[in-house]
Every structure is written in C-alpha cells, then in structure tokens.
Amino acid sequence: MQPPASILTPDQGEQVDRLAASLDRDQAIWLSGYFAGVGDRAGTGLSEPERDAGPGAGAETAPATRSLTILFATETGNGRELARSLADAARAKGAETRIADMADYRTRALRDEQDLLVITSTHGEGDPPQPALGFFEFLDSRKAPKLEHVRFAVLGLGDSTYEHYCGAARRIDERLAALGAQRFTHRVDCDVDYEDDAAAWIKTVVAALTPTELAPAPAGPSIVAPRNDAAPAAGAAFDKKHPFCAAVLDNLVLTGRGSTKETRHLELSLEGSGLRYEPGDALGVVARNDPALVAMLLERLGLSADAPVTVKRETMSLGEALTGTFEITAATPRFLDHWAEITGAAELAALRAADQAKARAAFLRGHHIIDIVERFPASGIDPDRLLAGLRPLQPRLYSFASSFTATPDEAHLTVSTVRYELHDRQRTGVASGYLAGRTDEDATVPVYIQSNDHFHLPDDDTPIVMIGAGTGVAPYRAFMQEREARGAGGRSWLFFGERNFRSDFLYQVEWQELLRRGVLSRLDLAFSRDATPKTYVQDRLSRQGRDVYAWLEDGAWLYVCGDAAQMAPDVHAALVGVVADHGGLDGDGAEEYVAALKRDRRYRLDVY
Amino acid sequence: MNGGIHPDRSRDVSQPLDELGPDETLKADSDQLRGTITHSLADEITAAVTADDAKLMKFFGVYQQDDRDIRDERRRQKLEPAYFFMARVRLPGGVCSPSQWLKLDELARAYGAGTLRLTTRQTFQLHRVMKQNLRTVIQGLRDVLLDTKAACGDDTRGVMCTVNPNLSAVHGQVYALAKQASDHATHKTGAYDEIWYGAERKPTVGPEEPFYGRTYLPRKFKIGFAIPPSNDIDVYSQDLGLIAIADGGRLQGFNVAIGGGLGRTDQAPNTYPRLASVIGYIEADQLIATIDAVMSVQRDYGDRLDRSHARFKYTIDDKGLDWITTEIERRLGCALAPARPYTFTSNGDPLGWMTGEDGREHYTLLIENGRVINTPDRPLMDALHEIARTDKCTFRVTPNQNLIIADIDPGDRPAIEALMTEHGLDRFERDTGLRRNAMACVALPTCGLAMAESERYLPELLTKIEAILKTHGLTDEPITIRMTGCPNGCARPYIAEIGLTGRAPGKYNLYLGAGFHGQRLNKMYLENVGETAILEALDQTLGHYASDRQPGEHFGDFAIRAGYVPEVKEGRFFND
C-alpha cells in the first residue's frame, strides 16, 4: 500500500513497502504495536505527570505491548472498585496498566491511547456521573480526536428500574466506535447486582488483551504518523493580508451569572494551517464590521450597498468596503475635518482650531461616525468621497491563552466583549463583538500570528511573577500550560484581579488545579467590588512586598499584562514602593532598581 | 457484660482506628473537631473548605452546599460550583422569643438570601451563607443566646418536643427537660468558641469531651419528647423517644422508646426505616441518667465501620432488643418499670386559633414546607417580622414545619389578628385536609444529596391531587402526604399515609399504608415512577377509599385492608 506522500519521504516509503511485503500476519501485528509505541514517543513529547505508564513508557520497556488504560466514571464508587479489580487482573496478565478517573483524565492524552477499557455508571436520567460530564462532553464535541488506532471495550453500571438503563455506557460505546476505535469485545450492561456480570466481563477482556488474540490494528503508516505533525515549515504563508480561516471549536462565556462583564473563552483550530506560536504571542483577528451598523450608515447617507467604489485601485461594492475594509465605529480627527468640509457645519469647523484639541477629543469620545452622520447629514454624498475620510479597518490582537505544545493545533483566547451605550444606542466593539457572535457550528475566524518576543517565558528554572487584571490573565494560562508540558521547575506566582470573586474569577478551577499540582506556586487575588476599601492587584503586590522583593532578588522575571491606562502605571508605582520598602532604597534608588529590571528585560509588559 | 452473652465487637469503638471507617480516624485526629477549619475559612482561592473540614463543621451545625441549579453551567464556565453554607440553629423544642426571631430575620436578610427555613425538627436553617460571613452569623446568634452546636454531626441532634399548646402546664415541664437534655448531651469542645467566636484556647482540666471522647458517636443520634395525645414529633422516628406520662396536669415520667430512624438507601435491602420500640417507663428524675445510659450503649456498640449501618436502630437489631435493654438497665443501675398506657391521635398540627388551659391564645400558622420568604402575593417574612416586633407573643416551630404564634394575652389577640389578616396569613381554612398535612424536605437546589425535586415540586403536585380529591369528595379529609428528594427521609415520608421519595429527576417511589398518628410504617406501592403514574395510582386508590371506607377509617389503614400494600410490622421487613 502507498502511504500518503506527505507523511513519509520516498525512500522511507520504499523501505516500508519492502518490509510490509516480507511480513506474515503475526509479524505485521507485532510491528504495528511496535510502531504505535514509536509514534507515541515521536508524538507530542508531553510529560504527563499523572501517568504511571504512558504509552511511551510502555513502548520503552516492552516494544511489542500496546499501552492499556482503564478509564472509569463513577458517582457512588462502584465503578472505581471494578476499575481497580480490572487493573489488578490486567497487571496479573503482565500488561502495563494505567487507571484513570474520567473526572481528572486530561483529555488531550486520549489521542495517544491504544487499548482503552471504559467503565461507567449512569445517573440522573440516563446521564453520565456528574464528575465525568466534562469528559463525555469533550468526547461528543468536535474536539474529540480520531481514534482509528484505539481498541476499546465498555462496561456499563446501571439500574434496570430506570428507563434509560445504562444510557451513559451505551453513549460512550457508540461514540468511541464513531470516532473510529474498534471494540475487541461487545459492551456489557450490569444491573444493581453487577458483581457476577462484571467479573465475567473482566475475564473476557483480560483474555482478549493477550497479543495472539488481537484483532489486527490498522497497518503501518497511519499509526506511525505522529498526530500533531502539522510541520511549521510553510506556516509563514498566512499573515495580516492573507489570514487563515480558523474553525471555532468552542466559544463560551467565562463570567458567571450576575457578572457586570462578559468575558469569553474561544478555542480556534489551527489544524492544517501549519501555524505555530509561543506563549506570550498574540493572535491577529481580521474582523468585519457589524452588518446592521453598515446598513444603518448606508440608510442615513441614502446610499446603496451595491454602489461600486474603488479601494486601492480595486473596485468593490460600497457595502463590502464598509463591512470589510474600513473602520466605521469610532471617528478620527481626520474624519472630523473631512465631514466639516463636506457639510460645512460650523460646529464641526470650530473644533478644527488648533486650540480646540481638548474639546475635539471630548467630542470624538462622545460621537462616533454614525452619530456625526446623523447630526450633520450629507445625504446622497458620493461614495468614494465618503471613503476618503475613513481609515482602514485594523485587525485586533488577542493574547494566546493556550500553549501550542500543550494543545497542538489549537488557539485559545480570552476575550472581553466591549459593550457600551452611546446616545441611547447599544454599541459593541468591532472585533470582540464579531467574535462574540461567532458561535454557530461552522463558524470560522480569519486569523494570523503576531509574535511578541518581549513577552516570552525565561528558561525553565527562572522564577516568574505574573501580574494581570481581567483578560490580562490570558497569557499566564499559556505560560502555565507550557511550563507544565515542559516539566519546567521554576517557581511561579500569579497576581490576578477582577471585580467579583463569584462571577469573574476567570479560569478559577484551572488555577486551583495548577496550584494543587504545584505547577503554580502562589496565587494572590484582588476582587475590587467584593470588599471595601476596593483592593486591586497593585494593593496585593504591596501587601506581599517582602516576598515579592525576595523573588526579584532570586532573579525572578516580572510580567504585567492587561489594562494600559490604569493598571500598568499603578502596578509600576507599587513595584517601586515594594523595592523601596524592602530593598532599603530611597525613591530614586528604587526607581533605578526597577529601571534596571527593565534594562535586563526581567520586567516585561504587554498592556493594551 | 449482661446475660453472659458476649456480643460481636469487631466493628465498634473497641477496635483500633485503622480497623474502623475513615471518619473515625478523621474525628480522632481532629483535635476535638478543630481540624483545619480556621485555615479553610481563611482560604481565598475557593469559596469552599477542605472535604475533612466540611465534615467536621457539621458538628457545629454548618453544612457546605452549592447551588445545584447552576452547578453544570459553572463547570462549563471553568468556575467552581457556587459554594455556600447552610447554618442550622440549635433550638430545643422549637421555642423562640420575639427578639430571637428578629435577629434571625435580620441575619437571613443580610447573609441568608432573604429566607428562613423551618425544619422538621423544629428549628431554623439559614441557607446560602458565604464562608466569610459564617462568623458574623454565628456571633449574631450568640447575641440572642442561640448557637448552632451539634445541629449536625455524629452526636445528639436538635432535641424535639411536642408543642401542642392545649397542654400548657405539662408542656412547660417537658420543654424544660427537653432543653436540659439538649444542653446536657451537646458536645463540650472549646473548638466552637475558638473557631466561631475567636476565643482564646483555654487549658482544659481533664478530657475536653468527658462523654464523647475523641471519636464522638458512630452516627447522628436523635432525641424527642412526645406529649400524648399528640405525636407531632413522630416519637417512633427518634433514636431515643420519650413519651410523657402526666397525671392531672403534672408530669410523672416517660415511657422510653428506642431505635427509631428512617434513613435508607435504594437497592440496599440491608438499610431500612425502623420505628422505635417502647422498652419501659422511667420517673422524670431518671431522665438524664437514662439518656446517658442509652447514648453510651450506642457509643460503645454502634457500627463504626459502615456508616450506612451505624444508626442505633441497626445496633439494636444486630444485638437484639432484649440484650440492648438489659445493657441499658445495667448502666442505669436499675430495671425499667413496665410502660404506662398512653394514646396518640395524630402526628399533624391542629391549625388556627386555640386557647390553652391557662386561657392564653395560640395560633398555629400553616407554612408551606417551612419556607419563610416574601413573595409578591404573600409577604410572609415581613408579616412575621411585624408580629415579632409587637413583642406580645412567642414562637414555636412545629415538627410539621409550621409556626405557632403562641402565648398571646387575650387582650392582645385583636392586634395580632389584624396584622395577620393585613398580610393574608389567616387563610388556612381554604386548604384541603391533604395540604394541611403535607410536608416536603428541602432537596434541590441546596441539598447535596437530593436526586429529585421536593420542596419546589410538592405544592404543584398537591394541586393536581386536590383535583382528584374533589372528584371523590375527599377535600376536607385529613390525609398525611410527605415528599423527600431522596431516600434519606428528612420529611419522615415512611410514616406518611402517602409517601414519595425521589429516585432521579421527576421520578419517585410511592408508598402507602402508614398509620395516621405515626404508629406504622408505609410500604412501597410503586417504584421509580413519574407524575402520571403517581396520579393514576392515587386516583384509583383514593376513589376506592372514598367509596368503600368504613366510618372513621383513615386512608393508611384502608390501603392495607383493601390489600394495596401489606402491613409492615417491623422495619426489618420494610423491603420484603
């Protein structure tokens, strides 16, 4: 058989062909297992702390065996018990066995599985056990990987007096098959007196595990190909001008009920783009204007969307120009001048005077293009003349909230939707509003990578202090994913600030987990609207001054991300204060100490 | 050892900790319930406390819960569950002064989501209290001489006492003893003052818990005092039930009933509800000694390996009632006298106005499922706040989640009555005999163990059943109906003529045939069914009851005579 050219070099291909031709069935099976192991080692290269025997490890010790994972979902503990006895039985057979609770199984490990034994009970009305809901959801989602190389078997625990008897077991059994995995024995559903049936099932699967009885796994190449091998090579192909259309995998609101904000978590797929990024980089989003706003503008100006216009020697419809190429929300001084000339409005003309800078700025804050057009009409204006006053629509940047190493081919963003009212009209930010609307099944977003060298991680052992408010926390999620994936040893300390603990603690459970796993060493929180007096990150920084200074003295790098207007200056001031108080320096000395940090590139900002 | 018989001790406190259940080690190593609670309360990263501390905090009447309505939504949002705490007040006999009411009202509005919950054991619960407000709430209660000690945990729970106001004199005497019993049996650890009041740790002379020791009881232990003819407290559901025997308005002593308990687990036939067995009679002055004797037997012989088999009822059925009785008598130092005759007529509440034998007035107010809250059409919380402010009455929380506005001077009655009419509280006459005798446990969204709705669902189900009652002319017939969201039985559903216990969302077990005054357990009639099946079954059985019942025959008795369910003679046979 011919492996796809993209995967093997021509002479590798030949070698495989020659080898394949010379093999009998058993040898082929043995080799497929062997290559699976190789493939996994060549794979993501992730270190998975919670694994006792990952597939890689399996392959190291005994190349011929396939890795075995027992995955259980339980609410009241029966499933766990059974999983344990299954594990014992399998180990007795000499199989490298890993046992994992779906509740804390890291889903990205799934693509590396080989033999998968699933035990799940059913609760609620045919639902999976509460703790496993996340895993089931992942499996049903578009994020679930193909599993052709996986073989599996499912044991169901249930109660036949319920109408959805063992519903969860049936669901996962069918879904795994749908993802391409092959059963090596049919599913068994157990009633409340599950002991005997379960024991029998365990016997069967453990027997089926022994290599000789294996159904042949799919042959060579499809297994050998490391999963995330979207080589960066041609990656540069996509940029501002030629963005990559990334499919939206997930788009959810992170802020809980009663929040005063709407902050979203987006997951985009870079699969097939060859795009790669580093934690600290940003994703460029080439957004389009809100069609409703375009329509309103055209209506107010008495212009037709189909009117042909020329933009950079290229003709297109006015509608397309206003939607895709020009900024039509906030107005610029230039637009002001332009509109003053067109309409000859005295009020606008007055604002052009050199000494009117303040008034002009205030006016522009309070009047966007649509407001100006409404107040100073110029119906029937020549389309090209209109466009001459507008500036090109700029892409918006969003910090990566994920690590490419940890989530290959995915880009996670943390986006705060800009919503505000002006002249009794609801307005939304161009890009954040555009992204907030990108929720349907087949939604895509045009993107490119904006690398940001000055906000990358130091070497693995250097301690880092991360300070961020609101969406400023995004890159730190990437930092932590990356450091965990690399097994980096350096200490890390996060200062996070938002409004309310209950609703705005972005990625709360992830931080709690990272702390528990020791990836994150310390976490300090400031929720400004929960307590009086209001506390902000800079206040927490000052309160922890002694330790912060100690960290700096230990060579820690300090990162600040988020709001440029308020937070960054306040944090800077607090930092100088900390150094003065605990470094025994006077004002200037402290300023100099912090300046030195900047010079040594140990004090890094990414503010907007 | 009594009677020379040597009982099996392989599962009780005589065994080394590592041979017993994990909770025993937790209690033993907790430094008399201190654990790391103070640390947990200070942790800002989470609104919860550690799993171990959550268990220990129950001994202080504080339960960690979360809003289950939004648990799943928050999981998707990568937020932890919306954790908060339920605080249960210790209120022996349900007696509450106006100033105490006003404080509870104030705390509930400030920290408890604006609602108070009257419980089936005659006390108050505040729900949705945030971790950082717990101390404020508990210290606020202290200001009015209330605490939350032992409202939960492996120790004595809130002590119940009949509130029937017709028997003012005897009630006074029995209530005093109930209060004394509660104070006596409540744990003594200094941890409570240290953690909740911020008190300094005092050096203790001798053991901090003379009775409980380091491992407390194997499980919760419930004490209740009934004053015939009212069995409102369901004395047979208590681990230790005391039935007052009075003579001409003077309390003489008590019949002693042991081994009541209702909790069970579906699909676990070795768990079952059990009604207490009457083992004899004691004089009033033997009360405290008797409580010590009975509780110490459970402390020493209760199962500490399997918590689902640790209640006193199982200790009794395992060791034998006679052996346990003899052991109690041995510890008491004398034999129990034979039980005195008594009669119960009902386990419900007589609603409306009533004049006590001392001529003072009492009004028993029906409070649907014990939920005190303001709704647009019924500002119940405001109304009771107003009434409390008059300072011309006291309050009694009844075991049926109702409230008695008690001890009113006849001269003050008009003023109180006016307030009630003004807020529309005096409308129970409109309610059917079924609704007057209905109870539902809290269940969703706060109860962590709920499998189905209860408090939020029973009212609408009742409306549907009432339609059926109407067609069969049973509108005014008193019939007890009790619903719970899981088999634990918090609203005592197994001693209701119609019992419903949750199995899964929208699914319940239906039980029939219990005794009207709590003297007999009911029996499962339908398993794991939805509303339609429940209504069909009730339409059929109630219809039959309406046509074929004998004079004065209660629905529960009829269900057995008509053969819908067999009579359950003993808890052990409940699952047969």
Ligand code: SRM
């Ligand atoms: C509030 C109350 C129901 C009500 O609507 O009034 C209640 C509510 C709860 N009960 Fe109960 N029980 C309440 C009376 C009862 C009763 C009735 C009684 O005691 O007269 C019973 C049956 C009698 C018995 O104990 O056998 C009862 C048997 C249970 C059980 C089962 C115990 C067992 O032996 O199996 C549990 C679960 C447990 O303890 O493991 C439980 C546990 C609970 C908890 C604390 C759930 C938990 O453990 O996390 C519930 C809190 C729900 C919430 O959000 O408020 N509750 N519980 C009652 C409070 C009484 C009080 O003031 O102390």
Ligand SMILES: Cc1cc2nc3c(=O)[nH]c(=O)nc-3n(C[C@H](O)[C@H](O)[C@H](O)COP(=O)(O)OP(=O)(O)OC[C@H]3O[C@@H](n4cnc5c(N)ncnc54)[C@H](O)[C@@H]3O)c2cc1C
């Ligand atoms: C390196 C970098 C990283 C970034 N990372 C992130 C990130 O991780 N997450 C994130 O959410 N953002 C991030 N941003 C900001 C992001 O790029 C956008 O600026 C932000 O989302 C707003 O863009 P928008 O198109 O939605 O809003 P716009 O259409 O640009 O609207 C913003 C404009 O709306 C107007 N406006 C806003 N409020 C009002 C008001 N109340 N009254 C009148 N006018 C008002 C103002 O003119 C303002 O300039 C980052 C920016 C940079 C430079």
Ligand SMILES: Cc1cc2nc3c(=O)[nH]c(=O)nc-3n(C[C@H](O)[C@H](O)[C@H](O)COP(=O)(O)O)c2cc1C
């Ligand atoms: C609240 C609840 C709901 C349940 N719902 C179902 C159901 O819908 N279908 C089913 O087959 N079993 C159902 N069951 C039965 C459980 O699946 C069964 O008890 C199983 O053995 C539990 O295994 P676990 O301890 O591993 O969770 C339910 C059990 C509970 C407690």
Ligand code: SF4
């Ligand atoms: S009966 Fe079950 S659901 Fe109802 S309150 Fe008790 S424990 Fe909760």
